[in-house]
Amino acid sequence: MWLSDRRKVLGGLLGALALSACGFTPAYGPGSPAAGLLDRVEIDAPADRRAFDLVERLEERLGRADSPAYGLSYRIDVQSENRTITPTNAITRYNLNGRVHYTLRDLQSDRVLTEGDVTTFTSYSASGTPVATNASETDAGLRLMRLLADQIVTRLIASSGEWGGT
Numbered sequence: 001m002w003l004s005d006r007r008k009v010l011g012g013l014l015g016a017l018a019l020s021a022c023g024f025t026p027a028y029g030p031g032s033p034a035a036g037l038l039d040r041v042e043i044d045a046p047a048d049r050r051a052f053d054l055v056e057r058l059e060e061r062l063g064r065a066d067s068p069a070y071g072l073s074y075r076i077d078v079q080s081e082n083r084t085i086t087p088t089n090a091i092t093r094y095n096l097n098g099r100v101h102y103t104l105r106d107l108q109s110d111r112v113l114t115e116g117d118v119t120t121f122t123s124y125s126a127s128g129t130p131v132a133t134n135a136s137e138t139d140a141g142l143r144l145m146r147l148l149a150d151q152i153v154t155r156l157i158a159s160s161g162e163w164g165g166t
Helices: 002-021 033-037 049-062 130-163
Strands: 041-043 070-085 091-106 112-125
Touching (some): 041 049, 070 130, 091 130, 112 130
């Protein structure tokens, strides 16, 4: 038993060594470009429920800017799509297709550092009562905005080395 534990530890150490040899570093590690994003991105104020959910998740991931260096703008587009129709023409399932166009700019120079589009979808059931359907739609909208916000943060982290997010 002791021999197999030693092999696991040795395997883990070899894996860590291989990752460090290929240049792998933690996204928010000391000196990494992405570490400069934390608590330094001022996100446009939300104007509706979907934007509020998006901004809430972005602030969870990036923090609230006390002394912002970057400004993040966004434009949300959500379309509802019928997915399941019964023989009596009742719609029982919907997809919410979401797209967010985002732009990150340097607040001092107003230069655009990066921009792009993220897309995904969520679904919800409409087969219960109107109250249950409304709750399902609200939950699907929240999940959609959280997924889109996570994609934006991932893109900002991935591109931070190109525009010097320090």
